[in-house]
Amino acid sequence: xxxxxxxFKNVMTSRGxxxxxxxxxxxxxxxxxxxTQTYPNAVTAENFAARLQTYIRSVNASxxxxxxxxxxxxxxxxxxxPIFPNKNNLGQMPLSLNAFLGPFMAGGLDGYPHTGTTGLxxxxxxxxxxxxxxxxxxxxxxxxxxxxxxxxxMRRRGQNYNDLSATCGAAAxxxxxxxxxxxxxxxxxxxxxxxxxxxxxYQFYTLVKAIYDNVGARTAICATANFGEQMVLAxxxxxxxxxxxxxxxxxxxxxxxxxxxxxxxxxxxxxxLTTGTFINVDDGYKxxxxxxxxxxxxxxxxxFDDYTTQFKQELYPD
Amino acid sequence: MAISQTxxxxxxxxxxxxxxxxxxxxxxxxCKTFIQTLCGYTADNVxxxxxxxxxxxxxPAYYNGNxxxxxxSFNDFQGPFFAGGIxxxxxxxxxxxFAWASHVQYVTDGxxxxxxxxxxxxxxxxxxxxxxxxxxxxxxxxxxxxxxxxxxxxNTALSGVPPLSSDPFPFAEGxxxxxxxxxxxxxxxxxxxxxxxxTTTRRSLTASNVTFENKMKLATESIRRATYTQAKSNLxxxxxxxxxxxxxxxxxxxVVNGTFINVDDGYQxxxxxNxxxxxxxxxxxxxxxxxxxxxxx
Numbered sequence: 329x330x331x332x333x334x335x336f337k338n339v340m341t342s343r344g345x346x347x348x349x350x351x352x353x354x355x356x357x358x359x360x361x362x363x364t365q366t367y368p369n370a371v372t373a374e375n376f377a378a379r380l381q382t383y384i385r386s387v388n389a390s391x392x393x394x395x396x397x398x399x400x401x402x403x404x405x406x407x408x409x410p411i412f413p414n415k416n417n418l419g420q421m422p423l424s425l426n427a428f429l430g431p432f433m434a435g436g437l438d439g440y441p442h443t444g445t446t447g448l449x450x451x452x453x454x455x456x457x458x459x460x461x462x463x464x465x466x467x468x469x470x471x472x473x474x475x476x477x478x479x480x481x482m483r484r485r486g487q488n489y490n491d492l493s494a495t496c497g498a499a500a501x502x503x504x505x506x507x508x509x510x511x512x513x514x515x516x517x518x519x520x521x522x523x524x525x526x527x528x529x530y531q532f533y534t535l536v537k538a539i540y541d542n543v544g545a546r547t548a549i550c551a552t553a554n555f556g557e558q559m560v561l562a563x564x565x566x567x568x569x570x571x572x573x574x575x576x577x578x579x580x581x582x583x584x585x586x587x588x589x590x591x592x593x594x595x596x597x598x599x600x601l602t603t604g605t606f607i608n609v610d611d612g613y614k615x616x617x618x619x620x621x622x623x624x625x626x627x628x629x630x631x632f633d634d635y636t637t638q639f640k641q642e643l644y645p646d
Numbered sequence: 647m648a649i650s651q652t653x654x655x656x657x658x659x660x661x662x663x664x665x666x667x668x669x670x671x672x673x674x675x676x677c678k679t680f681i682q683t684l685c686g687y688t689a690d691n692v693x694x695x696x697x698x699x700x701x702x703x704x705x706p707a708y709y710n711g712n713x714x715x716x717x718x719s720f721n722d723f724q725g726p727f728f729a730g731g732i733x734x735x736x737x738x739x740x741x742x743x744f745a746w747a748s749h750v751q752y753v754t755d756g757x758x759x760x761x762x763x764x765x766x767x768x769x770x771x772x773x774x775x776x777x778x779x780x781x782x783x784x785x786x787x788x789x790x791x792x793x794x795x796x797x798x799x800x801n802t803a804l805s806g807v808p809p810l811s812s813d814p815f816p817f818a819e820g821x822x823x824x825x826x827x828x829x830x831x832x833x834x835x836x837x838x839x840x841x842x843x844x845t846t847t848r849r850s851l852t853a854s855n856v857t858f859e860n861k862m863k864l865a866t867e868s869i870r871r872a873t874y875t876q877a878k879s880n881l882x883x884x885x886x887x888x889x890x891x892x893x894x895x896x897x898x899x900x901v902v903n904g905t906f907i908n909v910d911d912g913y914q915x916x917x918x919x920n921x922x923x924x925x926x927x928x929x930x931x932x933x934x935x936x937x938x939x940x941x942x943x
Contacts, residue, residue, distance in 0.1 A: 394710065394711070395781070397702060397713075398702075399702075404727055404728040404729060404738050404742055404745075404746075405727060405745065405749075406693055406694075406695070406724065406725030406726060406727040406746065406749055407749070408728075409724075409725045409726055409727075410706055410708070412706075412708070412709075412721050413709050415721055415722065416690060417721070417724060417725070418693075418724050418725065419724075419725065426706075426708050426710070426712075427710060429702060429705075429712060429713050429780070430702030430705045430712070430713065430714065431702060431705055432700055432701060432702040432705075433700040433704075433728050433730070433731075434700060435728070436728070436731055436737055436738055436742075437738055437739075437741065437742060437745075441830070442731060442737060442832075442833065443700050443731050443732050443833055444732075444819070444830045444831040444832060444833050444834060445815065445816070445819050445830055445831045445834075446732055446790075446791050446794060446816060446831055446833065446834040447700055447731075447732050447791075447833065449790075449816065450700075450701065450732065450790040450791060451700075451702065453786070453790070454701075454702055454703075454779055454782075454786070455781070456779075456780055456781025456782070457781060457782060458781040458782055458783060459781045461781055484749055484751075485724070485751055486691075486750070486751020486752060486753045486754050486756055487749075487751065487752060487753060488753060493748070493749070497744075497745045497748070498741060498742075498745060501741065523741065523888075526739060526740050526741075526883060526887070528736070528739035528740055528876060528879065528880055528883070529739035529740055529741050530737070530739065530832055531737060531738055531739055531741070531742070532739060532741045534832075573830050578829070583819075583830045586815060586819070590815075590816065
């Protein structure tokens with residue numbers, strides 16, 4: 329990493345150390361090198377959303393970002409708030425994503441689509457139908473990676489440098505619950521005991537259950553003492569569960585098919601879905617995204633068709 | 647035909663609607679001023695959480711002419727942490743509050759602001775419970791999830807029995823064997839249950855002479871009260887039950903509650919404020935500042 333000739337790549341934007349250019353090509357720290365050790369295909373979140381814009385518009389020229397309504401099933405965490413021009417907000421959602429309309433906040437703790445079928449139905453019915461608009465759903469739990477490569481953590485604004493913040497905290501607590509109970513332990517009960525005792529915490533229960541129901545993830549989380557590995561496994565289990573609850577038919581329909589059919593009847597507007605992992609970074613840097621898939625809804629089959637390969641063709645890391 | 651924002655104000659503040667409503671932009675500015683005057687916190691040192699509805703019309707005001715009707719003045723606060731869900735109920739629970747509170751900027755002695763508000767639309771023709779959205783020409787039931795909860799509690803076949811998570815879609819996600827879905831509609835069930843448990847409101851909803859528009863107002867108010875109570879309960883649980891040492895990081899949490907009033911696309915939204923309080927984390931007490939805060943309006 330230290331010998332690469334990158335410079336001025338994702339240097340701190342507002343706080344802390346920067347880089348001093350002395351006329352030579354100077355090896356400068358690049359956050360991407362750290363992130364790709366865990367997520368080899370990660371790209372800057374800014375590039376990811378810019379690619380969303382170009383791809384969707386290539387499908388139909390009328391699908392400019394201001395004619396596409398975004399549903400964002402990301403974690404509630406304030407570091408997933410928007411980047412505002414001329415504001416020094418701590419949110420890391422890229423400007424290129426903010427170009428879309430909305431968003432409808434379909435998520436909750438760790439980006440699971442907690443707002444359910446009613447949420448997606450309401451969102452779909454808000455489409456800019458009069459101007460031939462489309463829908464875009466972004467589903468992504470999140471994980472922090474510090475600039476020195478500590479996975480599952482980030483450094484937050486206004487907090488001590490050595491006080492690393494577990495991110496996503498809810499995923500960390502859910503993985504902790506799984507480990508405490510062991511791979512062969514009882515299924516989570518709601519309401520139950522400990523962090524599952526409060527009837528207000530159904531979202532947390534949903535995350536615990538998502539991991540518990542994924543036997544492979546549960547086994548692996550219990551098998552490793554490495555916190556970063558636990559967090560990567562938990563995050564992927566939650567992403568996978570989120571993807572399945574939206575797209576996979578159960579009893580003849582999926583959450584999304586039920587919403588779509590009730591929202592549109594005979595009309596068949598285009599719906600794009602992308603899932604992945606949002607990668608938060610230490611405050612002052614720009615976030616990254618790992619793209620798991622990019623799909624388009626097929627109203628005939630009620631399933632999502634996969635366009636991931638085409639989408640990634642012009643998706644650049646930084 | 648378009649009306650002026652002033653005329654819209656007259657419609658929103660009518661006695662039959664929300665007489666105490668003000669523009670949300672002014673509300674956001676008042677929050678900044680009041681918090682700084684009361685305790686000295688600048689907005690960029692205050693981390694906000696919004697327990698509001700997921701609806702895209704509650705998105706942020708962006709430079710690019712977004713459909714979101716949240717005030718631009720809110721963008722001076724940090725965040726936000728999204729503590730809500732459909733109907734604005736604080737669905738992220740006590741664990742959400744704990745996570746949010748632990749993100750405070752304690753090095754600079756920062757504070758927290760918890761904003762909770764369900765929403766209701768009012769069209770430029772004065773129709774309660776509706777708004778006209780961008781790219782659409784017909785009235786859109788707003789909040790749609792509250793509308794579904796009203797229908798669940800006034801449904802002839804179901805109104806005599808308490809809501810269940812297995813109620814047929816759209817009330818929850820049960821239904822027939824061929825239309826069972828994936829069982830993912832818990833939040834709607836909770837909204838249905840809030841109205842059911844509020845027997846006074848439920849009686850009013852099922853009265854024969856109440857219009858759907860007025861039912862929307864009654865239901866929104868019921869959900870606002872439940873949101874107010876639950877948001878404070880979640881906050882208190884984070885500091886008292888989950889981790890009392892949180893109060894070493896942050897001493898002040900401003901807690902404001904009301905009804906967010908969405909308007910037809912292109913106009914500025916309104917809000918009616920019910921309470922402004924200061925939660926003192928060390929003593930787990932809420933101090934009311936509603937009167938001095940609303941005196942700014």
